[in-house]
Amino acid sequence: MDSNIETRLIFIAPTSDLTPDRIARFIHNLGNEISVKETCYGVVIQGPKDMVKRTLDEVRKMDPNRIYSKIRAFPMGDLRRCRAHHGSRPGFAQLEKEWKDLCLVEQGMICVEKGEKPPTPKKRQKIPVNDLKKLIDEVSP
C-alpha cells in the first residue's frame, strides 16, 4: 500500500450532539478525495495524508472539544479487522474505555480554553488497615 495513504479514526465524545451519520455526510460534502465509513463511535477516513489532515481540521471545527482522532494501523475494511468479514477486534476494550473518558477530557479542554488553573486533585490512597477491618467486620461479623 502507498505510504502516503493514512487511515484515521474520528471519535465523537458521548456528550456531543453530533452523529456519525452527520459527520459522514459533512465529509462527503467537502468533496475531498477520501473514503469515509460510519462506525458506532464516529467515522473512519482514509486517503492521502494531506487530504485526511485537511478533512480532520474541518471536522474538528464542528465541535472542537468533543471530536478526537487518532491514526489506525489497519487499512479501512481490512479483512483481518473488518467486522463485516468477521474480523477480530482486539483492542476494542481500550477504545471503548477511552471513548467513555472523552467527556472528562472535554472538561479539561474547556479548562485549557478558559486559561483556568484547576486545583490539584487529592491523590487516591490505599485504604487504612483499621478501615478495612471495619469493612470486613460489617460484611462478615
Added chain:
Amino acid sequence: MKIFLMPPNSLILFDLVERFGHEPLSLMKALRDRVTSNEIEAPPLNVTLDDVKMGLKYAGIEIPSGIRGRLAIYGPLIDQAEAAIFMEDAPYSFGCVGCQRTNELAKLLVRKRKVPILSIDYPANEEDARDMVVRVKEFLEGLK
C-alpha cells in the same frame, strides 16, 4: 518534538499531543508499515527474522519471545523519543500480562534515555481530567 506515548496506542494521548503541536510516536504508525507490507505472510501474527534480531537490542535472550517481539516494534520508537508521557492506572482489559510486562520494560528503557517524562493517571472524574489536560499542555509547551 517526537513524544513517546504509554499506552502507545492511546487515543487520548495521541490527540492531545497532536493538538498541542507535537508529533506522537504511536504504535499504530509503526504497525501500519508491517500490516501493509508484503514481506510478512500473515500480519500481524508473524515477525521477520530482522525483527527478532532487533528485539534482542532491547531485551535479553531470556525474555519471553512475545515481549521481545513487541519490543522490536516499541524499541525504534523509544530510540526516536525526545520526551514521553506515561498514562498509568489503566483498566485490566487493556491487554494481557505480556502487554503489561512489555510496557514496564518500555518505560524502563525510556527512563534510561533521560528524556523529559510526564507521568499521569487515567482520569477518574472531571477534577482529575482538568488537572490531567492542563498538566499535559504545560508539559508539551515547556518542551518548545
